[in-house]
Amino acid sequence: MTKPLISVKDLTVRFRTEEGLVTAVENVSLDIAPGEVLGLVGESGSGKSVTAKALMRLNAGNTRYADESRITLNLDDQGVEVLALKRDRDMRIVRGGAISMIFQEPMASFxxxxxxxxxxxxxxxxxxxxxxxxxxxxxxxxxxxxxxxxxxxxxxxxxxxxxxxxxxxxxxxxxxxxRPKLLIADEPTTALDVTIQAQVIALMKDLVAEFGMAILFITHDLGVIAQTADRVAVMYLGRIIETGPVRQVIRDPHHPYTRGLLNALPKLEDLDSELTPVPGDIPSPLDRPSGCVFNTRCPVMFGEPCLAEIPQLMQDETGRMAACHLVARNRGAKT
Amino acid sequence: MSTPVISARNLTVTYRIGHSLLGKGVSLNAVEDVSIEIERGNFFGLVGESGSGKTTLGRAILKAAPITGGHVNYTDDEVSYDLANVTKAELKDYRKRAQLIFQDPYAALSPRMTVRDIIAEPLEVMGLTRTREETDARVREIAAKCRLNLEHLRRFPHAFSGGQRQRISIARALVSGPRFIVADESVAALDVSIQADVLNLLKQIQRDMGISFLFISHDLSVVAHVCDHVAVMYLGRLVETAPTRALFSRPRHPYTSALLSAIPSLDPDERGETDKLEGEIPSPTNPPPGCRFHTRCRFARDRCRTDVPELREMGPGHFASCHFAEEFDFTQHYGSAATAAK
Known part of the structure; x- marks a missing residue:
């Protein structure tokens, strides 16, 4: 296997605020291969933008990265430890050099x-x-x-x-x-009309083919992900709860949160189906549930392990990973 | 059938822009010659790209934008108003009967007022309740309908998430006992998981309280799910209006069809190789002659560049303004979403 273009290991990001240390991202690991499009999905407050900004060290001054966190950028001639960069001058390589970023609100970005x-x-x-x-x-x-x-x-x-x-x-x-190696696109089409969104998505696909760069595509819209990404990672309250090839995750989601997101989407194919919201709201990052972060809203929560233990991402035979005690238990029962 | 709650005939909203002492100012028609009827108890959807005039139409119906031409009539069980010529007293009464829910629940609520005060304000301003006890009772009753509890009422908006804030906005709109509500992009700023919750609440209000809605949205899949009837606008004009199912199963205007095909499909293998709509909506200060859509329409013929198409009936309650609505089946040329809806 070729080396990933960028490799994130155990990324934990905390912000120092008046109310104390807030955990925005916890133990996130992900790899992006050269030329690959990785979709990062989640609600507002799930930590997807903070994760992306960490790759360019763009988070604000009150940010604390955990000691064990590593972000490694593998370029042709060198490897860069992004979190070890100290001087602004050295950061140019990740800020517009090898990595570029486009934002949701283009009016505010020029x-x-x-x-x-x-x-x-x-x-x-x-x-x-x-x-x-x-x-x-x-x-x-x-x-x-x-x-x-x-x-x-x-x-x-x-x-x-x-x-x-x-x-x-x-x-x-x-x-x-x-000519960046990695393009970070943070909700690039959210503020646009659907017709213009379709044009921009088509353009981005052409450009990936032409320039061969990798893209980290951040959005809350699973339809946009289905149309653009090769792989997808779903974030909830600072953790990746499911990740895998986009077809598998969207067709047959394993994690109850991913399933909930898909059920909440209005679908044109089936106008009679009820819209099912994910019950409740995403908890405040000041008040993270212990155990599984999704346990306050989970429809299949089954007690002790969900409340006490943080579920780890477990890989199945198809390369998909989900962090859910129930998925793990069912798989254990099968084998 | 009873009289529609809103009946707009040839409604035009004109804004003057660029005043000068000598030359005449430029004017633009944000809404031009639009006629729609919203039946009582109906959930009426209004869609179009930004710049299509959908928000202006909603505001004109609420008498919050000037009605430059045509008429808008509001009718409920008690009163009937000709909104182009209302008296001050009638307008004051109309404000209780017709309400607006905004897009951004973060901007719409005063950060310095408690939720109780935010919901109670319309009652106090309109003088609908006499005593504080009466106000409190009314606020609690409406808050309960929107699933807000007593604890919530004491807090300030900053303590709430987007979905909860939108429920507060809805409670505030409901408190004066309206019969008609304009919801302008009311779920656009919400996460999908919460969007479904707010949509279900609006539908419940429609069913339980018999309130009619004008639901303005750019999201066709949301409109398809909640609305009974849909109107599509382009550059200030109505291009198609139909019962929801008829519109989505067989759009009769190429613009509607193009909007449908632009929705990203959830199926990764259906990566739209279909014809996407080219270009952008032209400026309303200088609209194209003839059919306004002809600059972006792949079916456009000579006639479209000169003749303005009229709305013609294509089926029961289904109107479209395209010279070739009978001739072409647009769904075969534009994307998969439309065919999937069948």
Whole structure:
């Protein structure tokens, strides 16, 4: 097996707040292979954005990474221990060098008083040895590549002159112009209309094929995951509770939370089915349940082990992993 | 059949933009010549991309946007108002009968008021209750309907999750005893697991209290599940309206069909190689002549560029405004979601 592009081991992220130490991410391990699209799904508060930001060390100053946490970026010529980086200068490799990120709200992600072109050129000057003229040429080429009409004119415009869909395209052009090995897409289509979302997804698929980069695709929309990802990891309250190839996880979810998410989705194929919410709300991270984190909302909770022991991710023969005592018990009963 | 709770005829909402002393200002029609009827007790869905005018239509019906042309009539068991020409007293009364639930439950609730005060405010402002005891009783009754308990009422909004906040917004909308509610993207900001909970609550309110809803949403799969009747808007105009099942099993307008095919399928093997809608919604200050959708329509012919299509009846209660609605079966050309709905 080839080395993963990025490997996250036992990532635990805590924030120091006035109310005490808040655990946002706990013992998360995941690998992304070169060219692979990994979908990361979960409700708000599940820790998916915090996990993604940790890869670029973008979490705020009150962040504490646990000592045993490791994030290893395997580049052709070197391995980078992301959490060991100290100086801002050294972090450039993960901040726009080998890793780029696109955000949900493209309006908030461009500086309003600097033209789109200047912002694209600026990052190219930082991350490559290009001259200003070359950087401009490449930027215009990238704008054209993502389907922005009249790229040379658009290059000189400000972000408020772009529509939502165009802004997201420009953001993708900017993120890809440095040829990153990994693109982190944090809810890139959530703020867009379905029609524009379909265009952006199609564009991202083309670009993966063309550039061969890996993508960490964060979303709460399982439909978007089904359409884009190779593998999926489902997060709940800071932990990965199920992960595996996207077909298996969506067709036959093992963890009761993944099943709950799928049951809550309105489906066009079956208009008569009731919408079944996952009962209750996601607990506050200040008040994490002991044992299985999902035990406060779980419809199949069966007592002692769920309340006391944290279930570990267990792999089945197809390469899928789920962290659930019931799944483990049923599997034990079968063998 | 009883009179519809809302009947809009040729409704137009015009905004003036860019004033100047010499040249005349530009004006845009956010809503143009729209006619809809919302039957009593109905859950009426309104869909379209951003910029299609769906929010403006909702606001005009609530008399919160100017009605520049046409008429909107509101009728319930007690009163009937012509909203284009209401008196001040009538409008004040209408505010009790028609309410709005917003999209963002984080922005819609004052952080400095307790939940009890938030829900009680409409009662006090409208003078619906006389004593504090009466107010409290009413607040508790409505809160219970929205599954909020006494403990919740004492707290401030920051202590609540998104789903709970939206239930507070719903309680506030219900407290004046409305007969008609506009829910504008009321579940768009919620996680799917909670979205289902809020949708079920709205449907329960419709059933138990007989309240009619105008449910504005960009999410067709949500609309398909909760609405009885759906209207689709594009660039200020109504392009199709039909009973939900008819609309989803056989859309008669290429725009509706394109919207359906854009919904990402949950089946990873059905990765849409279908025709996606190209381009974006044009600016309403300079709408295309003829059929407004022709710039993005793959079926467009010469006629579409010059003639404005009228809404024509395609089936019982099913209207579409496309010159070629009879000629083409759009579902064969656009995506899988539409065929799957059959």
């Amino acid at each position: 500086a309003p008083a600097i033209t789109i072109g200047d912002q694209m050129v600026e990052q190219l000057l930082i991350h490559s040895s290009m001259t200003r003229v070359e950087a401009k040429e490449l930027s215009i080429e990238m704008l054209a590549r993502v389907g922005i009409p009249e790229p040379a004119r658009r290059f000189n415009q400000y972000s408020f002159e772009f529509s939502g869909g165009m802004r997201q395209r420009a953001m993708i052009a900017m993120a890809l112009s440095t």
